[in-house]
Every structure is written in structure tokens, then in C-alpha cells.
Amino acid sequence: MSHYSAWSLLRHALDGHRSWAPAWRDPAPRRHYRVVIIGGGGHGLATAYYLARTHGITDVAVLEKGWLGGGNTGRNTAIVRSNYLLAANSRFYEHSLKLWEGLTQELNFNVMFSQRGMVNIAHSNAELSALHRRGNAMRLNGVDAELLSRDDLGRLMPALDLSPEARFPVMGGLIQKRGGTARHDAVAWGYARAADARGVDIIQNCEVTAIRRDGDRVAGVETSRGFIGADKVALCVAGDSGRLAAMAGLRLPIESHVLQALVSEPVKPMLDVVAVSGALHFYINQSDKGELVMGGDIDGHNSYAQRGDPEIIDHVVESAIALFPAIRRMRLMRAWGGTVDMSMDGSPIITRLPVDSLYLNGGWCYGGFKGTPAGGTALAHLIATDTPHPIADRFTLTRFDTGDLLDERGAGSSPWMH
Amino acid sequence: MRIPCPNCGSRSLAEFSYGGAALDRPPGDIGPSPETAPAWDDFVYRRDNPAGPLRELWFHAAGCRAWFVATRDTRSLEFIAEVTP
Ligand SMILES: Cc1cc2nc3c(=O)[nH]c(=O)nc-3n(C[C@H](O)[C@H](O)[C@H](O)COP(=O)(O)OP(=O)(O)OC[C@H]3O[C@@H](n4cnc5c(N)ncnc54)[C@H](O)[C@@H]3O)c2cc1C
Ligand SMILES: [Zn+2]
Numbered sequence: 001m002s003h004y005s006a007w008s009l010l011r012h013a014l015d016g017h018r019s020w021a022p023a024w025r026d027p028a029p030r031r032h033y034r035v036v037i038i039g040g041g042g043h044g045l046a047t048a049y050y051l052a053r054t055h056g057i058t059d060v061a062v063l064e065k066g067w068l069g070g071g072n073t074g075r076n077t078a079i080v081r082s083n084y085l086l087a088a089n090s091r092f093y094e095h096s097l098k099l100w101e102g103l104t105q106e107l108n109f110n111v112m113f114s115q116r117g118m119v120n121i122a123h124s125n126a127e128l129s130a131l132h133r134r135g136n137a138m139r140l141n142g143v144d145a146e147l148l149s150r151d152d153l154g155r156l157m158p159a160l161d162l163s164p165e166a167r168f169p170v171m172g173g174l175i176q177k178r179g180g181t182a183r184h185d186a187v188a189w190g191y192a193r194a195a196d197a198r199g200v201d202i203i204q205n206c207e208v209t210a211i212r213r214d215g216d217r218v219a220g221v222e223t224s225r226g227f228i229g230a231d232k233v234a235l236c237v238a239g240d241s242g243r244l245a246a247m248a249g250l251r252l253p254i255e256s257h258v259l260q261a262l263v264s265e266p267v268k269p270m271l272d273v274v275a276v277s278g279a280l281h282f283y284i285n286q287s288d289k290g291e292l293v294m295g296g297d298i299d300g301h302n303s304y305a306q307r308g309d310p311e312i313i314d315h316v317v318e319s320a321i322a323l324f325p326a327i328r329r330m331r332l333m334r335a336w337g338g339t340v341d342m343s344m345d346g347s348p349i350i351t352r353l354p355v356d357s358l359y360l361n362g363g364w365c366y367g368g369f370k371g372t373p374a375g376g377t378a379l380a381h382l383i384a385t386d387t388p389h390p391i392a393d394r395f396t397l398t399r400f401d402t403g404d405l406l407d408e409r410g411a412g413s414s415p416w417m418h
Numbered sequence: 419m420r421i422p423c424p425n426c427g428s429r430s431l432a433e434f435s436y437g438g439a440a441l442d443r444p445p446g447d448i449g450p451s452p453e454t455a456p457a458w459d460d461f462v463y464r465r466d467n468p469a470g471p472l473r474e475l476w477f478h479a480a481g482c483r484a485w486f487v488a489t490r491d492t493r494s495l496e497f498i499a500e501v502t503p
Contacts, residue, residue: 242468242469246466251460254465255467256467256469300436301436301474301490302438302439303495304469304493305492305493305494309419311432344462401455401459401463413462414438416438
């Protein structure tokens, strides 16, 4: 792997950037691998990378039915934070955030991690109390959190409507200064390049169509490019988790739902934090290109359509205009959807499945991008050692039978409510 | 999305609440009995989650306030079968 640096950029500038080598190989699938990972999104690629880097397991293939990062990794709004309430989630996402802080250097690939601050806005006293509680929980868990007054919010976001006539009065807020955004595709590409350099085969346009079993054990996968044998197989397919599990005869505590996002036309810098309003189910930040990136809730019914209802877009735009009236005449440029893997308690699942040597990384709901480095670390550890990584040992499948749930929002077993 | 309410006809998604997959309630009482617990765990937490036709519950919250069962294709988002009140 050629090292990326200011020097290599200069050197390649001399011939008009015509001599860059491809960032990863395009190998034909071999007949057998020690580990086959299904899904070339962030989690699958990160798992392959940490298998090679941390555990020295390089006889690994990542199989992707389309192109790398073409699933939720390339569709998400790239918010990275660790402002969780429950200890198990806090531990995992804080570990992930620490990995994000060194990821560009680790991968020698600029993932454009921008710790611009993650702000939660409260519109009522009750909501403010809930943010105080969350901030205290975060600090007890060793995560940075600071309360914000209305004036603080006004200084951070001059465009925010703080007037008494505001449709949604602003009472205060909470900031995690280490939170922010990253470049979504770069995460997939960076892990792919670094895994490939350690010998991992990354195979695109290769759809898994069946999982072959040998008794209680997984034997390999049927694909659009033929059968590929494997000692171990891992599912990292987000919204397709249910489909892949069905191929192994399993049912999961996961439903597939659509989550939408949208961007405005680009404008000059006007918002340099990530802002979230829990009451409005709304969030917004400004991309490096100047677009306002916005999103809201999932549509709220099972869907594999990768597109959603205009009703949600209406709601998001109305929220944006209510909070930031200055943007009311801006044009919407694009809206899209991704199929998210909503688990029954809103928390992820990283586990061995009831079929021997079959593993699952899923249940990321609307927030698994920020968990990419830690999700890959934890699944690689589980595959290599068959014991759960301590940062993810509560993300079990059995918790749904034992009652040891991780329900951040207290919404119960209705995945569309999390 | 338009939803075919058996009482009110085709109405906008905004008027409805979702009730999830229409599953058969397992026999017996919910509770920690070793005989019934697995079936109840399954009922509450595990789903077929099909990419295709799904029988599901809808509630016409801003209309006639009736629950009904409809079958929808989760890929095309089209309602494909008769609704049953
Ligand atoms: C609109 C939107 C906004 C979001 N915003 C945020 C956010 O701000 N912050 C955050 O942390 N998270 C966010 N998320 C969630 C986040 O995107 C996901 O949780 C995360 O990217 C999941 O990564 P993954 O690698 O598991 O899945 P994916 O990136 O979806 O990768 C799974 C891959 O598996 C492949 N695949 C599926 N079936 C097969 C098969 N049979 N054979 C081979 N390959 C297969 C798919 O093509 C896909 O590329 C958002 C999601 C959406 C949709
Ligand atoms: Zn009705």
C-alpha cells in the first residue's frame, strides 16, 4: 500500500495525478476462506480490518452485493457522538469515539472527523431536566458533557430562533464538544484500503443468495459468483439482517424500517455544530460543502424500499424553519432513504448465532455509523476468540429472553418507537 | 403512502398509527412458566421481517379509530390484499 501524505500528493501532482494506484485490489473470489464477511459497509470492512490488524487473521473475504458503502454507510448523515444514558451503550460508543479520534492516522486515510460539537436543544422544563439527567449520567461514565443556557445556545447558533414568540421556545441545552461528523464514504474506503493492504479480499458485485450448513455448522455461502466455503461467516448487512438470517433458518429481534435524510442547496457557513431537537425529532448540521443536512424519525412501518414518505420530509423541513427561520427560502436539493435494522430494544446486537460459526453484527437502528470502529473491533474479537469483547458484552441475542434489555428510550418492544 | 381503511377508504398515512406485524397470540398465560415462556419471547421479540408481503396492524387514529389488518408489500409499499376489520 502506498502511503498517502502531502509528499505523495505533490509527487503525483507532477504527472497530473495520472499515476495513482487503485486503493484496493479487485480479486476473484477464492474457493474457501477462514472468515467470510457478508456486507461491505463500514461494519463489515472494519471487522475485516481488525481481524487482520489485531488478530493476524488475513484469510478473510468481504462480500458486497453492490459497491462498498452503498448501503447505509453511504446514506447516513455521519453524526458521531457518545451521549448515551445507559452504561453499556455509553461504554461502547465512548470507546468508538476514542477510536474515531485517531482513525485518520490509523488508516492513513482522511476520514474528515470534525469534532464540531453535538448540541441537544430543550424546549420545555421537563426536557431540560431530562438533558440534565443525561449530562450527569454521561459525566459519571467519563464522557464529556456541558449544560448550555439559552444565551450559550444563541452564541453557538446565531440563526436559532430564541425569541419569546418562537413556535418552539428554547429553554437550554446540552453539548458534547467531542461529538461531530465524519466523511461517510471515507470510512468505508479507508477501512477497505487498510484491510486490503493486509491481505483481505474485498469482492464487490457478489451477492450472497444462500447460507450453506453442514449439520449445525455453517459451511459457506452461495453467491452470484459461485459457492464460497468458509470456516466462519459473519452477517454485517444492516437492513438485510432479517433476510440473511432467514437463509440460515433463524428469526431475529430486528425489523427493517426506512430512515430518510435530506440536504439543502449549499450556502455560506451558518451552522458549525450538530443540533438536535428531541421534542421535534429533528436534527441538522452543515456539511463541508455548505449544504444543510437534515433528518428526523424513521417513517415508522416496516420497509425495504430505501425511499420514504413525503410526510416525513414535510415534518423535517417545518422543524428546520421553525428553529432557524432564516433558511425558509432555501431550496431542498435531495432526499433519500436507507433501510435500517431496528432492534426490539433500540440497541445493537453483536453475537454468535444459534448456528455454529455464524456471527451477527446488526440492530444498529438509525445510529450505527458512529459505532463503526467499535463494532468492527468487537466483532473481530468475537470471531477470533469466540468470547465477547468487554465493550460489547451486553449486546447479546439472549437479552431478549432473559429480560436484560438495553432500552435507551424506554419504548418497549415496538422497534418503530425507538 | 395511502392506506385503505375498511371504513373510510383510502386515506393519508398521517392519519394512522402502526401496530406492527399481525401475529397470533400464543396460547396460555404470559409469565415465567418454562412451558410458555419461549413462545411468548418469540411473540414479543422475534420477527419474520419479510422483504415482501407482510400482514400488519393499522389504527386509524385521526379517523374512525378502528384497528384493522392489512397486507402490504414491504418492497413496493403497496397494499396488496383485502383489509379485514
Ligand atoms: C438516512 C440515514 C441517516 C443516518 N444517520 C446516521 C448518523 O447521523 N449517525 C449514525 O451513527 N448513524 C446514522 N445512520 C445509521 C447508519 O448509517 C448505519 O447504522 C450504519 O451505516 C450501518 O453500517 P453497516 O456497515 O452495518 O451497514 P451498511 O452500510 O448498510 O452495509 C451493509 C452492506 O451489506 C450489503 N448486503 C446486503 N445484503 C447482501 C447480500 N445478500 N450479499 C452481499 N452483500 C449484501 C449491502 O449492499 C450493504 O452495502 C443513518 C442511516 C440512514 C439510513
Ligand atoms: Zn377509518
